[in-house]
Amino acid sequence: MDLSSINLVLLLASLMVAATPLLLAAIGELVVERAGVLNLGVEGMMITGAICGFAISVNTGNPLLGVVAAALGGAALALVFAALTQLALANQVASGLGLTLFGLGLSALIGQGYQGVRPPSFPRLSIPGLSDLPVVGRILFSHDLMVYFGLLVVAAVWFMLKYTRAGLILRAVGENHDAAHALGYKVKRIRIMAILFGGACAGMGGAYISLIRVPQWTEGMTAGIGWIALALVVFASWKPWRVLLGAYLFGGVTVIQLNLQAAGVAIPVEYLAMSPYLITILVLVIMSADKSKAPASLGRIFHASR
Amino acid sequence: MTAPVLSIKGLTKAYPGVVANSDVSFDVYAGEVHALLGENGAGKSTLVKMIYGLVQPDAGTMTLEGKPYAPTEPRAARAAGVAMVFQHFSLFDAMNVAENIALGMENPPRLADLAGRIRDVSETYGLPLDPFRIVGDLSAGERQRVEIIRCLLQDPRLLIMDEPTSVLTPQEVEILFLTLRKLTAEGVAILYISHKLEEIRTLCDTATILRLGKKVATCTPSETTARELAEMMVGTVLHTPERSGRALGEVALELRGLSLRSPSAFGCALKDISLSVRQGEVLGLGGVAGNGQDELLGALSGELRSAPDMVRMHDQPVGMLGPMERRRIGLLCAPEERLGHAAAPDMSLTENAMLTGSQREGLERRGFLDWGRAQSFAEAIITRFDVRTPGAANAARSLSGGNLQKFVIGREVMQRPEVLVVNQPTWGVDASAAAAIRQALLDLAAGGTALVVISQDLDELMEIADRFGALNEGRLSAIRPTSELSIDEIGLMMGGAHDMAVAHV
Numbered sequence: 001m002d003l004s005s006i007n008l009v010l011l012l013a014s015l016m017v018a019a020t021p022l023l024l025a026a027i028g029e030l031v032v033e034r035a036g037v038l039n040l041g042v043e044g045m046m047i048t049g050a051i052c053g054f055a056i057s058v059n060t061g062n063p064l065l066g067v068v069a070a071a072l073g074g075a076a077l078a079l080v081f082a083a084l085t086q087l088a089l090a091n092q093v094a095s096g097l098g099l100t101l102f103g104l105g106l107s108a109l110i111g112q113g114y115q116g117v118r119p120p121s122f123p124r125l126s127i128p129g130l131s132d133l134p135v136v137g138r139i140l141f142s143h144d145l146m147v148y149f150g151l152l153v154v155a156a157v158w159f160m161l162k163y164t165r166a167g168l169i170l171r172a173v174g175e176n177h178d179a180a181h182a183l184g185y186k187v188k189r190i191r192i193m194a195i196l197f198g199g200a201c202a203g204m205g206g207a208y209i210s211l212i213r214v215p216q217w218t219e220g221m222t223a224g225i226g227w228i229a230l231a232l233v234v235f236a237s238w239k240p241w242r243v244l245l246g247a248y249l250f251g252g253v254t255v256i257q258l259n260l261q262a263a264g265v266a267i268p269v270e271y272l273a274m275s276p277y278l279i280t281i282l283v284l285v286i287m288s289a290d291k292s293k294a295p296a297s298l299g300r301i302f303h304a305s306r
Numbered sequence: 307m308t309a310p311v312l313s314i315k316g317l318t319k320a321y322p323g324v325v326a327n328s329d330v331s332f333d334v335y336a337g338e339v340h341a342l343l344g345e346n347g348a349g350k351s352t353l354v355k356m357i358y359g360l361v362q363p364d365a366g367t368m369t370l371e372g373k374p375y376a377p378t379e380p381r382a383a384r385a386a387g388v389a390m391v392f393q394h395f396s397l398f399d400a401m402n403v404a405e406n407i408a409l410g411m412e413n414p415p416r417l418a419d420l421a422g423r424i425r426d427v428s429e430t431y432g433l434p435l436d437p438f439r440i441v442g443d444l445s446a447g448e449r450q451r452v453e454i455i456r457c458l459l460q461d462p463r464l465l466i467m468d469e470p471t472s473v474l475t476p477q478e479v480e481i482l483f484l485t486l487r488k489l490t491a492e493g494v495a496i497l498y499i500s501h502k503l504e505e506i507r508t509l510c511d512t513a514t515i516l517r518l519g520k521k522v523a524t525c526t527p528s529e530t531t532a533r534e535l536a537e538m539m540v541g542t543v544l545h546t547p548e549r550s551g552r553a554l555g556e557v558a559l560e561l562r563g564l565s566l567r568s569p570s571a572f573g574c575a576l577k578d579i580s581l582s583v584r585q586g587e588v589l590g591l592g593g594v595a596g597n598g599q600d601e602l603l604g605a606l607s608g609e610l611r612s613a614p615d616m617v618r619m620h621d622q623p624v625g626m627l628g629p630m631e632r633r634r635i636g637l638l639c640a641p642e643e644r645l646g647h648a649a650a651p652d653m654s655l656t657e658n659a660m661l662t663g664s665q666r667e668g669l670e671r672r673g674f675l676d677w678g679r680a681q682s683f684a685e686a687i688i689t690r691f692d693v694r695t696p697g698a699a700n701a702a703r704s705l706s707g708g709n710l711q712k713f714v715i716g717r718e719v720m721q722r723p724e725v726l727v728v729n730q731p732t733w734g735v736d737a738s739a740a741a742a743i744r745q746a747l748l749d750l751a752a753g754g755t756a757l758v759v760i761s762q763d764l765d766e767l768m769e770i771a772d773r774f775g776a777l778n779e780g781r782l783s784a785i786r787p788t789s790e791l792s793i794d795e796i797g798l799m800m801g802g803a804h805d806m807a808v809a810h811v
């Protein structure tokens with residue numbers, strides 16, 4: 001065992017990278033659930049975003065276009081979910097599960113022929129002065145742009161929910177859709193927009209894995225991150241900053257356990273591999289012991305004629 | 307009087323299979339409280355929804371302050387100066403008062419400014435309210451204040467109130483009436499919907515009566531008796547439930563120091579409740595919702611177990627028995643919530659009859675269900691209690707509230723209980739159905755059954771109960787004969803006479 005091979009600076013730097021896909025997917029789902037919709041299709045939207053982004057990046061040579069394509073791909077799949085649950089009033093749980101299965105299959109189909117291809121590399125932040133700082137520059141200021149974009153989205157969602165009228169209305173719809181309707185708010189329209197936003201975020205989260213984190217395409221490469229994102233939203237009590245904390249915790253433990261594996265610690269690999277899931281959930285369960293509750297209309301189907 | 311604030315001409319709205327409103331016309335004037343009366347299903351709520359822009363009429367016109375008025379959505383209605391206080395509060399429990407109010411406004415100011423305005427308005431109209439409290443923690447009366455203030459902040463010309471007093475104590479009702487009079491003095495017109503005829507007679511200047519979607523009369527309520535109003539609503543002569551003189555038998559049900567923690571976090575624990583009911587007696591229990599009614603019903607039905615001696619029937623301890631065992635010995639219950647507690651919404655009436663009647667009506671044989679007998683039992687209930695439904699095979703959900711209520715009460719009454727406990731037996735039920743249900747309960751008592759009627763409708767308790775007690779924060783007041791009580795005294799009992807300051811918050 002050689003713990004000295006673990007570089008703390010590199011570890012902290014890679015924590016942010018490891019957390020970003022989860023962070024993007026979870027913040028999108030948070031908005032969806034705050035609007036009162038339970039979309040279990042996060043995994044499917046992520047993997048669809050992953051392949052859409054990958055394919056467009058490879059074909060255009062432009063990784064930023066790839067991210068846009070990933071967002072559109074995720075949102076397109078979310079649109080299917082929105083049509084099923086908001087217009088056809090289908091059951092949200094079944095539709096979401098179906099969406100995941102559909103997304104996994106669809107991505108495998110599109111991904112034929114992209115196995116083993118390398119995507120164009122992603123631009124990194126480089127601020128003269130800041131990025132060259134020892135330690136801090138390496139940890140905070142020299143990541144790819146998506147890491148910062150993820151943080152920006154969390155901050156924006158928090159601000160929107162807390163301080164803007166749009167956020168107030170979104171929460172109102174998730175809290176009591178009958179009352180929101182009675183006050184004249186367009187419950188369906190607001191929910192559909194939230195679902196599309198969630199899809200776009202999940203798609204970008206998926207693309208982060210295929211374009212930056214790994215970077216290559218393999219079938220089923222999101223490996224359950226979408227499900228973790230769903231759990232994260234619940235255990236974070238539907239609060240944006242807690243989602244960030246949970247995602248970083250998850251990313252951190254993931255990176256540490258990989259490093260420990262590499263260092264040959266005498267703990268069976270299986271225990272190390274399960275540790276990020278266990279620790280993240282444990283910490284968030286303890287934190288969610290306050291009185292915050294799920295949006296009251298979460299998962300309930302809205303029918304205007306009632 | 308001058309020109310009307312709101313003038314309605316020939317308003318018609320049909321849904322597939324039903325005509326909700328047919329050619330309704332009336333005027334509402336500035337500074338008056340105009341009552342809208344009618345049975346369940348008479349078309350009051352559809353009419354109000356059209357005025358508030360939630361539903362568009364098929365035919366007819368509305369004029370607001372001389373201008374044509376055809377709101378396509380509530381926003382347009384609010385912009386034109388029409389505000390509405392809903393029957394089932396349209397509030398968001400997890401948000402604070404200021405946020406709730408902001409949601410009902412077109413262009414709300416910043417939250418801090420809004421809080422100041424909320425304080426101003428709430429003081430002007432005598433409705434104290436803290437803008438930063440979470441609505442989920444407020445009492446029913448306070449929640450209604452939130453709705454009213456939300457309306458008042460928009461300087462409405464016309465205020466619609468849909469059954470505003472159904473959840474208030476008599477003292478809170480008085481405060482509300484004072485507020486409403488203040489508003490009318492400022493020239494606001496109020497359209498007031500209520501089932502409570504006495505209330506309408508005290509408060510309202512004019513009343514429009516609807517029956518089966520049509521306007522049948524306009525009258526001055528203070529010059530009309532409650533009975534005449536009710537008969538206009540129903541269209542037939544109304545029978546007041548009759549109490550036949552009866553001799554009381556032995557004590558059938560007794561509670562001795564019943565104390566019980568509530569199973570729900572927001573419930574109310576029962577504290578040291580003692581009472582006894584004799585055969586043939588009706589005990590009425592009043593109190594504002596959430597003061598232990600649900601818990602008491604649970605403790606009596608057997609859903610909540612207690613120490614054996616706390617609940618006694620015919621001098622035998624039954625506190626440890628479950629609902630089925632209690633049914634077997636004749637202690638039956640009809641809980642408040644029709645959909646979900648008293649009846650399974652998606653099951654047919656036959657299945658619902660089977661659910662509580664299987665034992666006492668012998669609807670099962672050696673563990674197998676006898677659907678034929680269950681169906682005849684359900685049909686017997688339907689016939690005797692005049693439940694309007696195409697047949698026993700219909701789902702409970704498909705019945706209107708009043709009809710389902712007749713069915714769930716009838717189902718217990720038909721099982722010849724020795725003790726029957728009912729919670730809110732006529733909640734949301736129109737005058738004629740309510741009279742029928744009350745009559746059935748009195749007939750049952752005349753046959754020697756001991757009855758416990760838990761209700762928030764004080765008029766109802768005064769009408770059928772022999773003795774009255776009030777629940778307050780899980781405690782039971784002293785029980786007194788109803789003939790000695792005035793409504794004011796009852797109000798004090800409900801507010802908790804042991805702590806009178808609470809009563810006039």
